[in-house]
Amino acid sequence: MLDVPQIVRVAAQAAAVIPFRIPRAEIRQVMGPGIQELMATLAAQGITPVGPVFSHHFRMDPEFFEFEVGVPVAKPVKPQGRVKPGQLPGATVARTTYRGGYEGLGAAWNDFDTWVQAEGYAPALDLWECYTAGPESGPDPATWRTDLYRPLIR
Numbered sequence: 001m002l003d004v005p006q007i008v009r010v011a012a013q014a015a016a017v018i019p020f021r022i023p024r025a026e027i028r029q030v031m032g033p034g035i036q037e038l039m040a041t042l043a044a045q046g047i048t049p050v051g052p053v054f055s056h057h058f059r060m061d062p063e064f065f066e067f068e069v070g071v072p073v074a075k076p077v078k079p080q081g082r083v084k085p086g087q088l089p090g091a092t093v094a095r096t097t098y099r100g101g102y103e104g105l106g107a108a109w110n111d112f113d114t115w116v117q118a119e120g121y122a123p124a125l126d127l128w129e130c131y132t133a134g135p136e137s138g139p140d141p142a143t144w145r146t147d148l149y150r151p152l153i154r
Contacts, residue, residue: 002108002148005096005115010088010149013051016042016077017070017086024065031055034069034082041083042071050074052147056088056128088128091151094121097132098148101141105129112148124151 051072059066098108130147
């Protein structure tokens with residue numbers, strides 16, 4: 001289920017990220033270990049995230065995802081292993097919240113993109129998801145929340 005979308009301006013946010021280019025089918029295998037690696041690196045550097053874990057997708061074609069998994073930070077992370085400094089961009093975006101399990105995200109994005117286009121906006125190629133409440137907050141997927149962000153060209 002999607003909340004009513006809004007058009008808002010978001011500020012750029014410094015982040016610690018791990019970049020990926022993977023076959024689409026591997027996303028479930030890389031997200032968990034990537035998040036664990038990211039959090040362990042931040043802990044080792046004494047950095048506390050200042051927001052939820054996100055995935056920023058740059059390219060999604062039928063075969064591959066190009067994206068970063070990351071977290072917002074208040075101070076720069078030092079590159080270590082696959083972890084490097086990054087940023088969520090400042091942009092005018094369409095934003096909504098999806099409520100439910102991760103298996104429903106594909107359909108949620110389709111509904112959200114339909115709304116964006118019906119409202120007369122042109123979406124940029126990238127998008128991001130912020131995982132504000134998920135399995136770590138409880139076993140019932142009905143309580144999970146994922147904020148969806150679609151930057152707009154116009």
